[in-house]
Amino acid sequence: MDLSLTEDQELIAATARELLESKAATAGARALDGDPAGYSAPLWKEMVELGWTGLAFPEEHGGVGGDFLDVCLLFEQLGYAQVPSPLLASVACCGMPVARFGTSAQKERWLNAISDGQIVTAAPLPWDRPGEGPVASRSDSGYVLDGTATFVPFAASAEHILLVARLDGEPHAFWVDAADVTLKPLGTVGHDRPCHAELDGLWVPGDAALGPDAAAAISLFGAAATCAEMVGAAQRVLDMTVQYATEREQFGRAVGSFQAVQHHCANMAIDVLGSRFTAYEAIWLLSVNREAAQQVSMAKAWVSEAYERVCALGHQVHGAIGFTQEHDLHLFSEHALSASLAFGDADLHLDTLADTLDLP
Template sequence: MYFDLSKPQKLLQQSVRDFCKREIPISRVRALMETDSAMDDSLWMEMAEQGWIGLHLDEQYGGLGLGPVELSVVAEELGRACVPGPWLSTNWAATLLASIGGPVASELLPGVFDGSMRITIAALEEQGSWSFDPAVMETRLSENGKKTVTEAVTVNVLNGRKYLVQHAQQADHLLCVAGVDDELCLLTIPVASDGLRITSTPGIDATRKVYQCDFSNVPIRRDQILARGDEARQALQQSQNVAMVAVCSEMLGILQWLLKTTVEYAKSRKQFDRVIGSFQVVQHMCADLLLLTESARSAVWNAAWALQENLDANRAVAVAKVYVSDAVRKAGNLAVQSHGGIGFTWEHDLHLYYKRAKADEYLFGDATFHRERLAEMILG
């Protein structure tokens, strides 16, 4: 048993960390979050050049062919630097496309990996959940009102609404999760399609932009239907597991930042003529931050490894999402409290991480959601 990063993985970690330090200081994060897109083409192309988009995906599509552990390493460092933009959503979408395969994957993925093609996923609905029950899905594919898609070529239409779609405005293509009859289907939709309206809906985390997508009789050709039924469900689940490892790793990076920043502050801030880090109440908050961070690391690495080994990844990933989602919230609260007044200001960087953490807590389902999934696995 060897429960640590390998040498090459540690080198990768160092190179991402160095890149972020050099290219994405927090001043740049702040500048980007004030823009409409929170992304910068030159930065995106540089990240693509580093191979960080689709690094875990097959070389046949232009990925690096590395695994979920390497993906986790990169995500953690990007989280630690609070890197803005669509890295996470792009990797989720790319994973979904790659797991479906076929001509659309071959067509789109090389461009996704080199940074020239932007994709995202429109999945969540306001009255749905991350379990994507087709029976209650508002966004539906239909054949001009009739209930079949089997023979039609151009007459399928999509109606409905998705929300919390990351970086939809900056994307060239949306991958859309929709209901058809009593099944799920996955569609690819150019953002320029007739009947598609994308509206900005600013969220708590300004470093990642989220949008509402309204579909009003959007025409869907048969070749835009990537998968349906069990195939769609499986591809979606698989891609979500990968993306959840990435988002948990990102939260782990946030935890590391919170721990380091809070301990440094406690060692330098003086009250009552002594550093506040000499008070046990403050020390104990820092010790709890350490415990949360180290435990989150165990959970994240285990999930990444389980995914890599094709073990019971559903369970390992759910365990990680439950633990890390709760941990990063508790840690954020401890960090703000330990900082006192300065931690509550816009001026301090803490709120950037705090808000990213809050958004990540819900992304792909919060702890309560995944506890119920685990209960299903344990109790039936």
């Protein structure tokens, strides 16, 4: 397995970083604080024109012909710049499950729509409350959905939601029109403007349903994509901290010259590099359509905790300035809290690994 990037992938990452850095002042998390949508519509339009929304999809469905690893390079740069966007929810959580497990008709409809810039989002079953979540029943060549999907990202901006509900006790995925559900906005520390989506006897046609494999793929691709986003954000915290340590002087010398500070920065660098390797191993396996459930759980468990450690050490080095509203470091700490909980926290994924490996 070679995790080095090709020339095309390096160009994708470099172009994305340049664009997002130039837009962060107007489209970043700080600029969008309090904005109901939670993302920049002009930047989204530019992403669509650049082909980002179709990067991972085949050309026959309006895409560019890349793969999941290619688009994860974009998620990494979105994390680095702290630019909130529905790109991850639309492409990774909705598009990839359809691309892998959808019917020909479903691929034709949904992959083309996502590539064209339609905002969609996904709602997996709640990982922290087993047995809860929406339920489905068969009715009149379709299905009836009841219950509440929780913490649905960018739900207020989405046209459709790929929602997981239990049918005969087994998770299945269903496309629903966002206008047909009742949304309850939530106040959270994250930047993805989540809502609870309430369904009360909502009928959907039979072709709106995807099977259990697609339902599982929502969380699988979502967790891996979130790892890429966290890797980018952790790298930015490390870069900010090293820059601060070289510029901030105390006792007539840069604080970065003190061994204790150097140790902090070294530990941060170890966590960032380890996170990158484990995240992209899982992403690569998903890209080539190999079994990746264990690797995704390992990556999500490790990267979630490593990103939080990086932020904690970043605050140690920055001192008081890192806790102020004017400094950007707190934006990454908030992001670390929310991203570490998305698609299951470290404890859940470690428990999943232990069960898979028959460990006590």
